[in-house]
Amino acid sequence: MVSDEHSTYNILRLLGDTLYGKENAEISTADVIAAKPFIALYFSGSWCPPCRRFTPKLVQFYENLKDQLEIVLISSERSEEAHDAYFTKMPWLQLPYKLRDRNNELSTLFNVEGVPDLVLLRSDGSGIQVKDLRPIIEKDTTGFHFPYFPKTIQTALAESTLSGSVYHNAINGKTLAIFFDGPSFPPRIWGKCHKCLNDSSIGDYFLCEQCPTSFYVCENCISNVRETHDKTHIFKVNVAPDLVAESLVVREALQRAYHSPAAIEAGLDFEVLMVSWAKTHEEYDSHISQFPDYVKLEFDEHFTTAFHLSNLYDVSFDTTRVVILSPERDLINKDAALALKQNMPFPFNSLKIVDLCQSTISNNFDLFEKPSLVVIAAPFNAEHAAIVDAAVSIAAEKFSPVGAYIVCTDKSCELAMDMVEPDIIFFTAKGEDEEGLVPWFRNSAGRKGNIIAPEAIIFDWNDKHATYALDDEVNSESLCDFVEDFKSxxxxxxxxxxxxxxxxxxxxxxxxxxxxxxxxxxxxxxxxxxxxxxxxxxxxxxxx
Known part of the structure; x- marks a missing residue:
């Protein structure tokens, strides 16, 4: 969650004097500003499956908050007819489809790289309240925590209620592992089936390796599509991740670190704060009983502290994550599960090289936050993997500083004063790619066919999703030159x-x-x- 105190916006100048409701009813923008303290710009299009899934949730959210909030649709449709049909499902206001220049200007101003996107502005023009509201609404569907004024980690912890007779001095002044976990996990919804057009297919799905862009079909449609699809095409099953199994592995790794003889002998001031995603008190009691040694947040049906903690560290609800904080509550590791599973020593610093099969966070930054070097091997090819590991380790050592401590305030999260932010982060791809990122990278970079030898691609989401492919053989020297050429x-x-x-x-x-x-x-x-x-x-x- 990002609040921007430094940018001001003239809402009238941004949106114009008139907004439009149903049947093109004219609504004065000035009247909207005077009546409602917050305005959200909804960048969306009906052709986009995630937009179609999110819009009903946004309608529910808006109905609960329409006395405080107005939403304005900024269309990403490909025709005026599609825009008009889509808008009939929305109870808020719109910019007319014909104002394409203004729509494009707003997309550029707020760095909208894809849809759906939802930017929450303060109506008085004093700045952005929330830069990316959509994941917040996924956690807070009723708007209970609106308008999302950010809190520091210190404030969030100080205002929390701990379970049982435990007091805050149990965690104060200690290195803290915040352990987000759930007693159960909903099935993964992976998106639209190209055959039945179901937007919410669940479970396993099938990826066509020969199609230039990802061709997904659900399990129900696979036999039919195989019969009608080109016989030379091969469908590979992408098994839905077993979130329960992953949770068990992380639990075991954290327990191992917490009770390690080395940690006990060294007298390390290390504590775990457990955040349960349990939705009922009964479920909560059963869940926390499995972890008698940890400090726990008290059950709260509104997840108040969990909500603020998860927003600080970009943690989705119903996922397992371990975040490591220093005694001063600076961020040591945003995704510590890998460090724990690899038995890294205390304080479990962030890894400088991460395989995409395991995480999209490297050196405390997400794949979509920083330019990323992705070095790809043929899946489970030991020879390729050895080449990739040797080359990437040298490049990462040269260009990626030690995992940075990040200090969070009410306004932003920034690197500690003596830390250097990486210009580029490093990933490998050596196993099965369940998210389908590798085919997308390769296709964007003009790479076709099977992976014959290790490949390297630099991906920069923030530069219009730019991709660059290394033309040379992958080795430490070519990777270092590749990164230098990108940076220059x-x-x-x-x-x-x-x-x-x-x-x-x-x-x-x-x-x-x-x-x-x-x-x-x-x-x-x-x-x-x-x-x-x-x-x-x-x-x-x-x-x-």
Whole structure:
């Protein structure tokens, strides 16, 4: 959750003097600003399955808060008819579809890279209240915690209620592992089936390896699609992750670290605070009974402390995560499960190299927060894996500083004063890619077919999802040069030049094609004229 105190916005200038309701009823923007303290900009389109799944939740959220909140639809539709049909399902206001320039300006201003996106503004123009509201609503569907003024970790912990007769001095001044866990987990919803068009397919799904873009089908449709699909295409099953099994592994690793002889002998001031996602008191009691040694948050049906803690560290509800904080409550490791499972020593610093099969967080930054180097091996190929590990370890050592402590205040989370933020973070991809990221990266970078040798791709979400592929053999020297070329801007300049050259080649080819058509037309006309002359001459000779 991000609050922006430094940027101010003139809402009237952003949205114009008039907004529109149902049947294009005109609504004064000034009246909306005067009546409601918050305005949310909803960037959405009906063609997008996640948008279609999220919109009903947003309707429920809005109905509970419409005295405080107005929502304005900023359309990402591909036609005015689609926009009008989609808007009939929404009880809020809109910018007309025809105002494409204004829609695009708003997308650029608020760095909207995809849909759905929801930005919460203060109506007085004093800034952004929440930069990305959608994941907040996924946790707080009724708006109980609205309007989401951020809290520091210190404040959130100080206001928390601990279970039993435990007091805050049990965790104060100690390295703290916040252990988010659930007694059960809902099935993973992976998205739209290309055959039955079900937006909420659950469980296993099948990925076509030969399709240039991901072709997903659900288990119910796989036999039918196999019969009608090109026989050369191979469907690979992507098994839904077993979240319960993952939780058990993390629990065991955390228990092992907590009770390790080395930690006990060293007298480490290390405590675990358990945050349960249990939804009933009975479920909560059963869940925490499995962890008698840990400090626990008291049961709260509104998840008040859990809500603020999860927002601070980007933790989704109903997931297992371990976050490590220093005694001063600076962030040591945002996703410590890997460090714990690998038996890393206390205080379980963040890893500088992470495999995408295990996490999308490396060096305390997410794949979509920082430019990322992803080095890919053929799945479960030991020879490839050895090459990848050797090369990436040297590059990461050179370019990625030690896992950074991050200090969180009410306004933002920032690196501690003596820390250096990484310019790029490092990932490998050596096993089965359940999320489908590797095919997407390879396709975006122009890589086709099977992985014959290790490949390297740099992905920069914040630069319009730019991807760059290493043309050379993967080794430590080529990776270091690759990163240097990215940081210096040479890769981007080369990609731009290649695109310009391709555009010139394409234009030249099209021009030559047109010229050939003109020449062919001239020759055709000449042939017709010559044929007519010969016929006339023959006729005249016959008459003679």
């Amino acid at each position: 801007g040479r890769l981007k300049a080369l990609k731009t030049k290649r695109k310009d050259d391709d555009d010139v080649d394409k234009a030249t080819s099209e021009l030559n094609t047109e010229r050939e058509k003109v020449e062919d037309s001239k020759i055709s006309n000449l042939d017709i004229t010559g044929e007519k002359t010969m016929i006339t001459l023959t006729a005249n000779l016959t008459m003679l």
